[in-house]
Amino acid sequence: MEKRELTCINCPMGCRITVTMDGDNIISVEGNTCKRGHLYACNEVKSPVRTVTTTIKVTGGVSDRVSVKTKEPVPKDKIFEVMDAINKASAKAPIAIGDILIEDCAGTGIPVVATKAVGSV
Amino acid sequence: MKADIVIVGGGPAGLAAAIAAAKEDSSLDILILERDSELGGILNQCIHNGFGLHTFNEELTGPEYAARFEEQLEGLGIRFMLGTMVLDVASGSVTAINSSNGVFTVDCGAIVLCMGCRERPRGALNIPGLRPAGVFTAGTAQRLVNIEGYMPGKEVVILGSGDIGLIMARRMTLEGAKVKCVCELMPYSGGLKRNIVQCLDDFDIPLLLSHTVVDIKGKERVTSVVIAEVDERSKPIPGTEQEISCDTLLLSCGLIPENELSRSAGVEINPSTNGPVVNESFETSIPGVFACGNVLHVHDLVDYVSEESGRAGRSAAKYVRNKAASECPVIKIKNGNGVRYTVPSFVRLNELSDDLVIRFRSGNVYKDSYVKVLFDGETKNSRRKPIITPGEMEQVILKKEDLATAPSEILIEIAER
Numbered sequence: 001m002e003k004r005e006l007t008c009i010n011c012p013m014g015c016r017i018t019v020t021m022d023g024d025n026i027i028s029v030e031g032n033t034c035k036r037g038h039l040y041a042c043n044e045v046k047s048p049v050r051t052v053t054t055t056i057k058v059t060g061g062v063s064d065r066v067s068v069k070t071k072e073p074v075p076k077d078k079i080f081e082v083m084d085a086i087n088k089a090s091a092k093a094p095i096a097i098g099d100i101l102i103e104d105c106a107g108t109g110i111p112v113v114a115t116k117a118v119g120s121v
Numbered sequence: 122m123k124a125d126i127v128i129v130g131g132g133p134a135g136l137a138a139a140i141a142a143a144k145e146d147s148s149l150d151i152l153i154l155e156r157d158s159e160l161g162g163i164l165n166q167c168i169h170n171g172f173g174l175h176t177f178n179e180e181l182t183g184p185e186y187a188a189r190f191e192e193q194l195e196g197l198g199i200r201f202m203l204g205t206m207v208l209d210v211a212s213g214s215v216t217a218i219n220s221s222n223g224v225f226t227v228d229c230g231a232i233v234l235c236m237g238c239r240e241r242p243r244g245a246l247n248i249p250g251l252r253p254a255g256v257f258t259a260g261t262a263q264r265l266v267n268i269e270g271y272m273p274g275k276e277v278v279i280l281g282s283g284d285i286g287l288i289m290a291r292r293m294t295l296e297g298a299k300v301k302c303v304c305e306l307m308p309y310s311g312g313l314k315r316n317i318v319q320c321l322d323d324f325d326i327p328l329l330l331s332h333t334v335v336d337i338k339g340k341e342r343v344t345s346v347v348i349a350e351v352d353e354r355s356k357p358i359p360g361t362e363q364e365i366s367c368d369t370l371l372l373s374c375g376l377i378p379e380n381e382l383s384r385s386a387g388v389e390i391n392p393s394t395n396g397p398v399v400n401e402s403f404e405t406s407i408p409g410v411f412a413c414g415n416v417l418h419v420h421d422l423v424d425y426v427s428e429e430s431g432r433a434g435r436s437a438a439k440y441v442r443n444k445a446a447s448e449c450p451v452i453k454i455k456n457g458n459g460v461r462y463t464v465p466s467f468v469r470l471n472e473l474s475d476d477l478v479i480r481f482r483s484g485n486v487y488k489d490s491y492v493k494v495l496f497d498g499e500t501k502n503s504r505r506k507p508i509i510t511p512g513e514m515e516q517v518i519l520k521k522e523d524l525a526t527a528p529s530e531i532l533i534e535i536a537e538r
Binding site for chain 1: 165168170179181182183184185188199266267268295296315318319322323406507533
C-alpha cells in the first residue's frame, strides 16, 4: 500500500488530500472537502498531465522568439524531454497563432503550436 | 486632434474598454494610446496558460487572450497609436508624445484610464546589503526570458510568493536554472493555489513562509543572499539566518497601480488600493474620466479585468452621449471588519444599469466565515465562505431591485463564526 499526498488546486482552500494506492488501484481518498477534490486526486495519481508553455527561436521574423504551447497537456514526467525538443527547434516567420511548429514533440504524439503571431522582416 | 473617447493604455483593460464602448455606440470615434510597440500590455510576456477560463470557457495563454481582443479592433473601427506616451490628462483633453507627431493634444468627450500597475522594486523594499547586478523584479525577468530570450541567471532565490514570482520559479526551472527557494514574508502565500502546486510542488521548490531576505552579498554580481525567519510582526528572528548561494534574486513583492497621470489630473485616490475612487460606472472624481483594470485595483485574474473594463467602456460611451447625470440618491459603500477595500466606493441609483458587482479583498486569511452585507446597519444578506484569502479577490452581487430601498450606506464585512 502506497500513500500519496496532494494539494487540491480547485479553490483557495488547498485541501491536503491523501490517496492510498494498491498498485494502480485507488483504495481511498481522504482529506478533500468536496467532490471536485476527489476527482482531482484520482486524475492526479493516475495520469498527471500539464500544458508546457515556452518559446521557440524564430528566423527571419520581426522578433527573435515566439511563444508556444503543447496543443494538449503532456504527461508530467515528460515535461523536460518536451522542453529539450522545443529548445532544439526553430521556426521561420511569418507565423500565425495556432501554426504547428513541431508535429510530434518528444514522442508524446502532441504537437507544439504558436501562441502569438510573428511577421516576417 | 479629436476623438470621442481616448483610452490611455492598450493592455487588457484598454482593449476591453475600447471594444465595449464601440459595441455600445458604433458611431463613436475611439482612440487607444499605447506607449509600447504593440498592443496587449503585460499579456505579451505572460506566455503561460490559464487565462480566459471565465471569459472564453477555455484556457488560453496571455498572447492568445490578447489576440482575441485585438482582432476585434479593425471591424469596430477603433483607432490606436503605438509608441505613444501620454504626458497629461485633464477633463476633456489628453496630451501625448510620439516620434512622428511630436507633442500633441487630443480633445475628447471622455477618457478611460487603463495604465495598469508596476512592480514594487528593491528600492521600495528596504532590503539591506550590497548593490550587485543580479537583482531583478520577477516581471523584468519574465520579459527577459519570454520576449528577449535571455536568461537572467543560473541559481535563483525568489522573494515574495505572488503569482508572477511563482510563475517565474517554474519558467526559470524549465529553462535550466536551479530555483533554490521562494521566501514569503507573510505566514500565507499571496499566490493562487494552482500556481503553488504547478509551479513549486511539481519541481520540488521549497516555499518558506514567514521568511525574508535580510542581506544581499556580492560585489559585481550577487553571490549569495541571507534569509531569516520572521516573527508575527514581520521582524527577522536573530539566530534563524541561513546563507544561500545564488547569482540571482527575483522580487515578487506586490504591484502598485500606476497613477501618476491620475494624480496630476486631480483624480481622488483611495489610499487602500492606490487607485482612483470610482462610482458604479467606474467614473473617477473628475466627470468624464473613467478608470478600470489594474490601475484601479490590482486583479489576480485578467477575466475580471476584461469584465470590469467592459463596464467602464460602456459607461464612457453613455457619458459621451448623455453628458451630466441627473441628481439621484447616492449610496456609500463602506468596508467593515476584515475587508481592506471595496470597488466601487459609491453608487448612484439612477445610473445603475444592471446588478451591482462589489469587488473586495480581505486583509487576512479567514476560514469558515461569513461575508455580510449590511444596509444602514441591518444585515441584508450573509453568505458562508469556507475560505477567504487576501490573494483571491472576492465579490458580492446585489440585485438592482434589492437596492430600490435606497439605503444611504452599504457595509461589507467578514464575520467569523
